[in-house]
Amino acid sequence: MRFIFLLFSLFFVLNTTAQTDADVLKTIYTTSLTNGQSYQWLDHLSNQIGGRLSGSLNAERAVEYTKEELEKLGLDKVWLQPVMVPKWVRGAPEFAFIETAPGVTKTVNICALGGSIATPFGGLKAQVVEVKSFEELEALGKENIEGKIVFFNRPMQADLINTFEAYGGCSNQRYAGALEASKYGAVGVLVRSLNLRHDNFPHTGSMTYGDLSLSERIPSAAISTNHANELSSMLALNKDLKFYFSQTCQQLKDVQSYNVIGEITGSQFPNEYIIVGGHLDSWDLGDGAHDDGAGVVQSMEVLRLLKESGIKPKRSIRVVLFMNEENGLRGAKKYAEVAKQKGENHIFSLESDSGGFTPRGFSFDCSDANFNQVLTWQELFKPYLIHYFEKGYSGADVGPLKSDTNVLAGLRPDSQRYFDYHHAANDTFDAVNKRELELGAATMASLVYLFDMYGLAK
Amino acid sequence: MRFIFLLFSLFFVLNTTAQTDADVLKTIYTTSLTNGQSYQWLDHLSNQIGGRLSGSLNAERAVEYTKEELEKLGLDKVWLQPVMVPKWVRGAPEFAFIETAPGVTKTVNICALGGSIATPFGGLKAQVVEVKSFEELEALGKENIEGKIVFFNRPMQADLINTFEAYGGCSNQRYAGALEASKYGAVGVLVRSLNLRHDNFPHTGSMTYGDLSLSERIPSAAISTNHANELSSMLALNKDLKFYFSQTCQQLKDVQSYNVIGEITGSQFPNEYIIVGGHLDSWDLGDGAHDDGAGVVQSMEVLRLLKESGIKPKRSIRVVLFMNEENGLRGAKKYAEVAKQKGENHIFSLESDSGGFTPRGFSFDCSDANFNQVLTWQELFKPYLIHYFEKGYSGADVGPLKSDTNVLAGLRPDSQRYFDYHHAANDTFDAVNKRELELGAATMASLVYLFDMYGLAK
Missing domain, CATH: 3.40.630.10 (Zn peptidases)
Structure with missing residues (x-):
């Protein structure tokens, strides 16, 4: 009986070890x-x-x-x-609008980028300069940027099969947009959300101020893809429109x-x-x-x-x-x-x-x-x-x-x-x-x- | 000039035809x-x-x-x-409930299967027999099925990677459930929705009466996976519960x-x-x-x-x-x-x-x-x-x-x-x-x- 049991156990062990990777x-x-x-x-x-x-x-x-x-x-x-x-911390919900004439406004969806400072108390309103790249920013120079909000609007490239590649091709706008725009005297930064879809969700994410001193830092926010398209169309018609945004985020x-x-x-x-x-x-x-x-x-x-x-x-x-x-x-x-x-x-x-x-x-x-x-x-x-x-x-x-x-x-x-x-x-x-x-x-x-x-x- | 143009055209043609499949x-x-x-x-x-x-x-x-x-x-x-x-045509929205005691009811989500007949005017109420297969139906026989609603509740197999295989393994319940149950005197058929997810949506689809005469045909409906699970649990506690359903679909x-x-x-x-x-x-x-x-x-x-x-x-x-x-x-x-x-x-x-x-x-x-x-x-x-x-x-x-x-x-x-x-x-x-x-x-x-x-x- 014990012998049979041993045989059986041996069989079981062999059978177990015979289990393939598959x-x-x-x-x-x-x-x-x-x-x-x-x-x-x-x-x-x-x-x-x-x-x-x-x-x-x-x-x-x-x-x-x-x-x-x-x-x-x-x-x-x-x-x-x-x-x-x-x-x-993000603080109170952000608020933003496009103002095409005094009192004529259109609310849009934004969110502060992670690490951004707040806007000044009461918010920030300024003209907008739309660019697609840091090179374009440099070409425009301080004379066209100082005192304005820089709007980075390079969309993710839809023909890339791997969407992470498309992300990689645009994420410098979000990460370093404020750092770059600040050098030319911009007062704020808006970044097109890193989203291939056209919808109303703003997408946050990390950003950096690099070595900028506290006084050189400017608030930075993402705007939904639909509203980025809308803002871009409106700017094409009226480059003097103003953009207002308010955010109360802070780094503790x-x-x-x-x-x-x-x-x-x-x-x-x-x-x-x-x-x-x-x-x-x-x-x-x-x-x-x-x-x-x-x-x-x-x-x-x-x-x-x-x-x-x-x-x-x-x-x-x-x-x-x-x-x-x-x-x-x-x-x-x-x-x-x-x-x-x-x-x-x-x-x-x-x-x-x-x-x-x-x-x-x-x-x-x-x-x-x-x-x-x-x-x-x-x-x-x-x-x-x-x-x-x-x-x-x-x-x-x-x-x-x-x-x-x-x-x-x-x-x-x-x-x-x-x-x-x-x-x-x-x-x-x-x-x-x-x-x-x-x-x-x-x-x-x-x-x-x-x-x-x-x-x-x- | 013309010679250069010809050369250019030739180059263009060669270049065009050199386009690879890639x-x-x-x-x-x-x-x-x-x-x-x-x-x-x-x-x-x-x-x-x-x-x-x-x-x-x-x-x-x-x-x-x-x-x-x-x-x-x-x-x-x-x-x-x-x-x-x-x-x-589906007719009026279907309606169904589980009745555990007179007046104690729980509404559930069903939909008529495509091709099904309507329930009798005023709906149909009967005891329920739950089965997982046609073999089980046969084993139960007429004595356990006659006058009842047959509830086919074989779930799609979650471990199949290709979900169409899992569908293929269950779709005979929907397609031929009424045909098979009718042979044992069932008065209606309920089929678990062909859905791997547990949710409240009933899933319709085609069904057949084969060679059944008009008088042998019984109404057939799909029940959502959540409600199929619920009905099954309730049946385990109380096999005498009744199921009511009403549908007004018809073949024109x-x-x-x-x-x-x-x-x-x-x-x-x-x-x-x-x-x-x-x-x-x-x-x-x-x-x-x-x-x-x-x-x-x-x-x-x-x-x-x-x-x-x-x-x-x-x-x-x-x-x-x-x-x-x-x-x-x-x-x-x-x-x-x-x-x-x-x-x-x-x-x-x-x-x-x-x-x-x-x-x-x-x-x-x-x-x-x-x-x-x-x-x-x-x-x-x-x-x-x-x-x-x-x-x-x-x-x-x-x-x-x-x-x-x-x-x-x-x-x-x-x-x-x-x-x-x-x-x-x-x-x-x-x-x-x-x-x-x-x-x-x-x-x-x-x-x-x-x-x-x-x-x-x-």
Whole structure:
């Protein structure tokens, strides 16, 4: 009897070890799609907490909530990593109008850019100079700009298939528009929202004053694409029209916050770290469901899926929920600094920060040898329609972990709808599809499983 | 001077002919994304016309509108192809409730299935038998079913990546549920909506009574997934509860309608036909924006893109807007019948009827030789993230054109969200993303261009 039992056990063990990588991926995907947790977590994060700007009460609530949820998963360790973060507050809702003649006004939708100063008390009214580039600004010179509001209106390029490329081609207007316009004596800056769609949502985002002194800084706001088009048309008819806007945002002192980290400690190579993460902070206008609630819950789900699928990692797998990606990257810098101090050997760092849309693949920042190893796994992903494996940019939060050996990667979901929601009031839970989110989590977990199984290329 | 002019002309001609296929595809995609017409057409079809059930006034308005729009494109021919279509009307809005005790009721959302008869005057109230399959129905037998409402509640399988597979695994409940349940004396049928999401929308769709006599026919309705779950839970607690529903739909006499056809006649092989199409009819609950307004406007856009891109086809390219795909396929059958009568040699027939989502590729029903030729073009589509080229099902409307030589194909967009909207009141214009729709049109136009350029495999 005991002999039969032993034989049976042996068979069971052999049978278990005979499980192919394809079987493991199938289990991971099925678990995510039929018994997933990511969507419920996102529901809470979006609808019970909401927008999570660094330094806000909501950001702290998100830290507490995700720590508690990670603790429920029975990981080996869960902890908070302290980090000081900037605290910028929007203040009262912004208000703006176009004035074509005294008393003849048309209200338009704007929002302050993150990091901007307020307008003077009572608001700011001035003539508008529309430009498409910094070169145009320079050509116009101080004589045409001084005392005016500069309106940066270069639209995102619609013929680029990857919308992140279109974003990259325009984002300097938002980030450095005020810095550049101030040099020519502008009194304020308006930036066309970084949105490919024509709608009424203004899209916020980070901006910089560089080395400008306090007195040289000018208020900067985003205007919705529809209203940018309208303003541009009206300027073509009447270049003397005036634009009024009022915003009361301010930069306060840095405050204490945290990265949230959970770990399954590796059974064979505990000092080889694989991390998967997204950023816990978001802008304040929407719920931050796509940016980056999706990445947060997908990253948490990766560790849960590994456990649920019965995988006992050889290497240490961490989920890292970074604080302050949007306006400082302080959490990412802190995590990398501590990892370096402790001599932790990070071999694979995967980020999800491109929205919770149907996953298409990954972009890798790594050596050719490691990239070629990844390509040998590509076929395993074919049943899940994951086809995009390219070298390229990984992500902002894993960036500071770059080294000769660490493989950095970013999940690449379908990008077509991302900028419809990015940094705007409509980035809310209802814009995320459950299956698309779950497919992303499973795709990430599958790649993490493979890196854990095979390690770096020899 | 003239010599220089000739040299210049020669250079121009050489330069023009040196345009690679990759250049042509780039032009097609750029035109669709920056100067497209598909989204505006869909706006009109959805918001100015609306749901277009066969035989309805809206369907006739859609015939007129699309014919007029095709005429504006300056094609070589535009015409209407007459076809008799069934006319089923929904009547007054359906009403339903669960009654757990006399007077204790809970209203639920249902809709009549297309082709169903009405409930008796005043509605129908009976006990409910829940089943997951026809086998279960048979096992229960007449003694457990007679006089009751059969509730088919097999959910779509969430772990299938292609949601159309999940649909295929459940659609017999909707199509033949009443036919099967009637055999055991059921008085009505309720079918769980074919939707992977849990929400409150009932999803209609076609059903059949097969050879049942008029007196054997029983009314059949779809219930929303949330309410199906609720009914199932309540039945687990109280199998004697009753279900009430009322619907006043009816099948009228067939009426005259039309396929709408436009053609660019081929310059070299006018009797080799390439067609691209979608279906102009839709269900009546929503606007039919995804099913199949998207396919209609994308197909129209294919011909416009070819013209805008300066392509003069060697073969005859037709857009065919099929009438009555949803509940009869009469338009498709008529088109194939006429094509056969006229001896038209159809070499490539492409359908778009899977929603206006980001295109991923195509599914082909053709010979190996022709499929292998398609695979040689695959690399051209890589910049547009079009990666899915597989043999498989093409589409309902091109199906009747199957022959040894005709290549049948279906556009395959991302399928994750399709059944959230399919045949329901939320299949509306706002659920379609402009860029995703435009990418689909460009992808279709590109494949049509290649088939026109190279013809069938030798």
